[in-house]
């Protein structure tokens with residue numbers, strides 16, 4: 001396994017819509033190695049999700065999951081999951097605001113509105129069809145990662161840049177809310 005270089009914002013791969021991964025390529029050793037490397041890279045950098053374009057692979061591939069995480073200490077535990085060609089559909093019209101960060105935009109956090117509930121359809125790492133609901137932080141991760149597959153980053157989803165902050169300053173001064 002290997003720790004991969006993470007693309008930072010400004011690299012064109014992050015702005016390029018990713019291509020579907022043909023299902024017959026999922027079992028290929030190169031794909032399985034890439035999945036293992038993405039899982040290792042996510043763990044190395046304390047990420048909760050990582051999408052193909054973030055490791056310079058413009059394919060619709062996502063890994064995510066939360067154990068104990070230093071970058072997100074309050075996050076609920078979510079099992080490590082691999083999604084090939086994920087599609088998400090909002091369920092209901094409730095939206096929630098919460099802070100997000102991104103390994104491709106180091107040190108920053110910003111408040112992003114996301115659908116509170118959704119359903120995800122994808123293939124798993126063995127090509128098996130997956131379909132399940134997700135809500136809250138879990139649904140937020142999925143929306144953030146699928147955005148990466150479409151060439152978008154969380155900054156694009158912020159209605160205002162006022163909440164954008166360096167993590168160190170947030171920890172020092174707290175979150176300023178307009179209420």
Ligand code: NI
Pocket residue numbers: 101102103104144148
């Ligand atoms: Ni990200």
